[in-house]
């Protein structure tokens with residue numbers, strides 16, 4: 357039996373993993389957005405404007421710490437966890453159980469909107485779309501390239517379960533390659549997700565229509581080969597294109613969407 361949907365509270369947006377790279381890309385815009393923020397990370401998160409943001413140190417593995425951090429929040433942006441390949445049980449503890457803890461804490465606190473950081477690596481074994489091919493839809497069938505990628509596929513469908521059971525609004529973002537600048541290879545040019553576009557997509561995910569949404573997180577790169585239709589439905593408008601950079605390109609390591617992740621040893625820490 358599904359629990360009734362709780363009233364949506366007003367309050368800060370909780371950002372897990374806020375101290376990380378993408379956290380650093382989105383915090384300045386969030387702090388200027390008129391919202392209040394609560395950052396939650398195992399590392400201390402730098403706060404730009406203490407009048408609007410506070411930082412809490414804690415782990416998504418710690419149900420009590422998470423529950424108290426989530427209390428009173430208006431929405432959750434879940435970035436925290438292991439962002440690359442790792443041993444199976446570490447991936448399960450941090451990414452699988454951690455995402456469950458986040459969704460469950462949000463449900464128990466009556467928070468209706470959760471944004472989940474998924475990954476292009478969910479679809480890593482698909483061939484990367486070639487020039488002129490139809491863009492790959494965001495909901496393309498998972499073909500994970502690592503245990504890490506499998507954990508992101510699991511997070512997406514756990515979000516789907518919480519949407520279908522509890523009516524929570526879930527946006528799962530299959531992030532391509534977030535970085536200051538595109539990697540100097542064709543895959544990196546196609547997959548670049550600029551800092552400003554990271555901030556723009558999080559804003560759209562927090563303010564766009566409710567429901568369950570699975571979208572690519574990628575800039576409007578000329579060669580992206582990934583559909584932006586789903587993200588644009590949320591209100592996302594990319595302002596960046598890797599074509600503005602003209603580096604000397606080295607060749608791709610393979611023709612897969614996940615690139616090197618398709619070849620690294622399964623279940624070994626990747627630093």
Ligand SMILES: NC(=O)c1ccc[n+]([C@@H]2O[C@H](COP(=O)([O-])OP(=O)(O)OC[C@H]3O[C@@H](n4cnc5c(N)ncnc54)[C@H](O)[C@@H]3O)[C@@H](O)[C@H]2O)c1
Pocket residue numbers: 372373374375376377378379396397398399414415416417434435436437438439440450454473474475476530531532533534535
């Ligand atoms: N950077 C990319 O291109 C990319 C691509 C696809 C998906 N993602 C996803 O986006 C999210 C953010 O990625 P990032 O590049 O900023 O990685 P990052 O490693 O820079 O940031 C992750 C943050 O999570 C924190 N963290 C780790 N374990 C935690 C725990 N148990 N509890 C709370 N916080 C914890 C870390 O301290 C870190 O600050 C991750 O979920 C990652 O899988 C990133």
